[in-house]
Amino acid sequence: MTFSEKYKDEIADILSRYPVKRSALIPLLYVAQRDQGYVTESAMQEIAQLLRLTPPQVYETITFYTMFNLKPMGKFHLQVCKSLMCALVGSDTLLGWINSKLGIAPGETTTDGLFSLSVVECLAACGTGPMMMVNDDYYEQLTEDKLDRIVSDLRSMGTSPLKSGPFMWPEPLRSTDRVTG
Amino acid sequence: MVCRDRLRPPKAAGTRVFCVSGHVKRPGNYEVPMGVTVRELVYEHAGGMRSDKPIKAFIPGGASAPFLTPAHLDVKLDFESVAAAGSMLGSGGVTVMEEGTSMVWAAHRLMEFFYHESCGKCSPCREGSAWLVQTMRRILAKRGRMEDLETLLDLCKNIAGRTVCAFGDAEVAPIQSTLKYWRQEYVDLVNEAEAANLIRLEPAGRP
Ligand code: SF4
Ligand code: FES
Numbered sequence: 001m002t003f004s005e006k007y008k009d010e011i012a013d014i015l016s017r018y019p020v021k022r023s024a025l026i027p028l029l030y031v032a033q034r035d036q037g038y039v040t041e042s043a044m045q046e047i048a049q050l051l052r053l054t055p056p057q058v059y060e061t062i063t064f065y066t067m068f069n070l071k072p073m074g075k076f077h078l079q080v081c082k083s084l085m086c087a088l089v090g091s092d093t094l095l096g097w098i099n100s101k102l103g104i105a106p107g108e109t110t111t112d113g114l115f116s117l118s119v120v121e122c123l124a125a126c127g128t129g130p131m132m133m134v135n136d137d138y139y140e141q142l143t144e145d146k147l148d149r150i151v152s153d154l155r156s157m158g159t160s161p162l163k164s165g166p167f168m169w170p171e172p173l174r175s176t177d178r179v180t181g
Numbered sequence: 182m183v184c185r186d187r188l189r190p191p192k193a194a195g196t197r198v199f200c201v202s203g204h205v206k207r208p209g210n211y212e213v214p215m216g217v218t219v220r221e222l223v224y225e226h227a228g229g230m231r232s233d234k235p236i237k238a239f240i241p242g243g244a245s246a247p248f249l250t251p252a253h254l255d256v257k258l259d260f261e262s263v264a265a266a267g268s269m270l271g272s273g274g275v276t277v278m279e280e281g282t283s284m285v286w287a288a289h290r291l292m293e294f295f296y297h298e299s300c301g302k303c304s305p306c307r308e309g310s311a312w313l314v315q316t317m318r319r320i321l322a323k324r325g326r327m328e329d330l331e332t333l334l335d336l337c338k339n340i341a342g343r344t345v346c347a348f349g350d351a352e353v354a355p356i357q358s359t360l361k362y363w364r365q366e367y368v369d370l371v372n373e374a375e376a377a378n379l380i381r382l383e384p385a386g387r388p
Contacts, residue, residue: 064300084244084290085202085276121294122244126202126274127209 003043004050007031011050021051025061029068038069066120074109074116076154079133083122086129094130095119097144101151114155128164137163192216193259197273201227204234204279216262220254223277234279238362242271244291245351247358248284268358284363285370288355289317295352306349309340313356320367323374324381330367334360 128140153160193216206228
């Protein structure tokens with residue numbers, strides 16, 4: 001069954017929300033990605049046809065966003081933020097831990113198909129770095145110990161209670177923390 | 182007729198959420214009165230510096246705001262005061278860097294971000310960000326030449342103010358400001374490259 005047949009109703013619903021057809025591009029790409037874990041070439045072609053775009057227009061949109069995948073991904077997609085604010089507090093070290101624990105570098109997937117690793121730019125949690133996103137969940141203020149627990153939770157439960165919202169409050173102020181400059 | 186001054190917001194009214202990041206003890210989001218200084222933000226709210234080293238540099242308003250120096254620690258964080266100090270209040274993302282942080286490295290990290298985020302619609306930003314990032318990579322890898330510093334400034338000058346959106350103005354801020362305050366760090370890297378004879382002609386078109 002083709003992509004457009006399989007998701008006929010959902011596609012019609014999405015298309016009905018936009019006065020201009022091409023505005024539905026990103027929502028449709030999300031549907032395609034949900035189906036296979038990545039956007040297949042045939043899905044790109046179908047979406048182009050549906051929206052009267054050229055296949056390159058669809059492809060170039062995908063390549064702009066790190067949220068869209070162009071090849072099969074592991075069950076858990078680790079996306080480590082490498083922008084300055086996270087780099088100042090150890091995002092390179094975090095990548096090193098992941099590499100030594102899971103044996104993958106950015107762009108690679110473990111042989112059991114469980115974990116894929118990407119580096120991405122700022123995920124808007126600069127105050128709580130180093131951080132990563134696993135599929136759609138945020139994990140912040142990462143330490144080696146926290147990473148171990150997250151990885152083992154993901155293996156056993158498919159998620160981890162260590163995930164946080166994108167917003168965390170600072171720890172309450174202790175009297176010893178007050179310094180005058 | 183309404184007096185124009187009355188339509189203008191008071192200079193520093195109300196509170197603002199600052200996201201304090203970098204080398205402080207307690208990074209995070211702080212809602213404090215407008216007009217707080219970075220010194221107060223770091224030492225009274227964010228618990229001071231993580232290893233008690235002095236502050237070397239800070240960014241007062243997110244990646245697009247020019248870097249400032251310890252001489253600016255008492256600048257009030259409101260729109261007009263930060264602008265007068267040569268930066269901008271921007272998003273309220275305050276990034277603090279301790280003594281020992283390489284400013285060329287920091288500017289390069291931000292440039293990688295801007296290079297990735299440039300949408301590609303207009304050429305000064307699309308081509309300029311690629312050129313800037315390649316030049317920064319080269320300098321950082323100790324393969325830079327002295328002319329590269331002029332190239333950087335020239336590129337920055339020809340991107341800012343010449344693009345479709347404000348992203349062009351933003352992407353030049355880290356390089357321009359670090360070159361202004363810490364030019365010697367760039368020069369040192371180039372000197373090291375020259376001393377070690379690491380500079381090689383790199384034919385265009387080779388990845
Ligand atoms: S300046 Fe704005 S519109 Fe032009 S390429 Fe950069 S991000 Fe796109
Ligand atoms: S720099 Fe990592 S979330 Fe902003």
